[in-house]
Amino acid sequence: MKSINPDDFRVTKNINLSKTPTNLFNKASDDDKEEKLDKVQAKLSELQDVMYAHNKYGVLICLQGMDTSGKDSLIREVFKEFNPRGVVVHSFKTPNANELEHDYLWRHYLALPEKGKFAVFNRTHYENVLVTRVHPEYILSENLPGIESVDDITPQFWENRFEQITNFEKHITQNGTIVLKFYLHMSKEEQRKRLLRRLEEESHNWKFSSADLKEREYWDDYISCYEEAINKTTTKNAPWFVIPADDKEMCRYIVAKIIWEEMQKYTDIKEPELDDKIKANFAMYKEQLSKEK
Template structure:
C-alpha cells in the first residue's frame, strides 16, 4: 500500500472533495477482515511491545472527524489489541470551566505519551481551531480581547505546529488521522444509532444539529489540514465510509512509523545475565525441575 496517497503534503491547499470517502480497490471486505487487518495488527503488537520495552520514544496519535465517522471503532478494533501498559487514550469533549481558565493546549497534557507509550487523542487540540470558528464562541471565553483578531487561526496553526515539532524533536513523533466521511454515510450511521436501543447511548442530539453546519465544517477542515500537516506531524485523510479499509490504512501507517523508529528489546549486561542464570537455577531447584525444564 502506498500510504503517501492519503498523506497531506506540508502547506498543501486541499479540497476534501478530491479525497475519496469510500475508496477500496485493493481488497475485498473478507480479505480485510480475515487476513489483511489481523496480520497488520499482529505486526503492530510486536512493534509496540518493543517500543514499550525500550522506553525511549513515544507516539502521539490524533483522531479527528465529524460525529459517527469511526474514531471510536478504530480504537476498539486496532489499538485495544495493544499492550495496555503502553497505551493511553484521552477523549476530549466540550471544554470545562477549569480548562477554559488555562491556555487551549493545557487540557491535552494528561493525554500525552510517556516514553514507551502510544497515546491516542480521540478528538484533540484541533477542536480549538474548529468548533470556535463554526459557532463563533471565542468572545464568550475568558480570552483577552486583543488576542481575538482576524489572525487568531493563523496564529493557532503556527502554535500547534510549533508544539508538535517540539514533541517530535523530544522523541515523541505525532501522527494524525482525519476520517473523511460523506454526509450521506453519516446520516445512515446516525439513524442506526438512533433506531437501535442498544446504541442510543452513543447518540447525542447535537450530532444532528451539527449537520446543519456541514459545509462550514468541510471548509474549516480543509484549512486545518492544509496548514497543520508537517513533515514531523503529518495528516492522513481516510476514506471513512469504508470503515475496514480505513482501519487497515491506520494500522499500516502506524507500522511504517514504528518500523522507522526501529525500537529494540533491551539487552541485559553480562553481570545481569549471570544473575539471571543464578535466579533461574534457584527457582528450578525450588520446584525440583531439571535445569532448563522450567517454562517448557
C-alpha cells in the same frame, strides 16, 4: 486488495477535501479486510512491547472527523491487541471550568503519552480551530485578553492558533513523541445513513443526539475549516493523513497499516541488551532457581 502505501494518504501539499475520495477498494471483501487488520494488530502489539522496554519514544495518534465517522470503533479495533498498560485513550469534550483557567493547549500537554506508550486523542487540540471556528462564540469562554466579543476574533487570531499548534507539535516531536494525525474523511450521505441507523436500530439508539443533526447543518463550514487546518499544520514530523472513511473496516485497516509502516522508520527502537555480567551468570541464576523446588 491493493497494498497500502502511507504516501497515498499523507498530505504533503494543499488538499481539496471536496475532490478527495471518501471510499476506496470497493472490491475488497470483509473477510480480507478483517484478516489483514488482524495481522497488523498483532504486529503493533509486539511493537508496543518493544517500545515499552526501549523507553525512549511515546506515540501520539490524533483522530479527527465528523460525527459518526467511526473514531470510537477504530480505536476499539486497531488497539484491541495492545497490553492495557501500553495505550491510553483521551476523549476531549467541552473544556471544564478548571481547564478554562489555563490556555487551550494545557489539557493536551497533560495527556501526552509517557515514554514507551501510545496515547490516542479522540478529538484533539484541533477542536480549537474547528468547532470554535464554526462557533466562535465559544472562544469567549476562554476569557482571553483583548477578546470581548466575537467581533474581536480576527483572521489573524486563527493564524496565530495554527502557528501555536504547529509549534506545540514541533516541541513534542523534538522531545521524543512521534505524532501521526488522521482525518477520517466521510461523505455527507454516509453520515446521513449512519444517523438513520442510530434511530432505526434499537441497540444504537443510545448513540443518537439531536445535537448531531444541528451540527450537520454546518457541514460545509466544518469541511472548509478542516481543509484549512490540515493544509496549514501538516509537517514532515507531524503529518496529516486523510483516510477514506465511508467503509469503516477499510478505514481501520488503512490507519493501522500506516501506523505500522511509519513506525518502521524508527530503526533504533529495539529491546535493550542485557548487561554482560548478568548474561555471564545465567547458568548460576538458573541453578539457584531450580534448587528452590
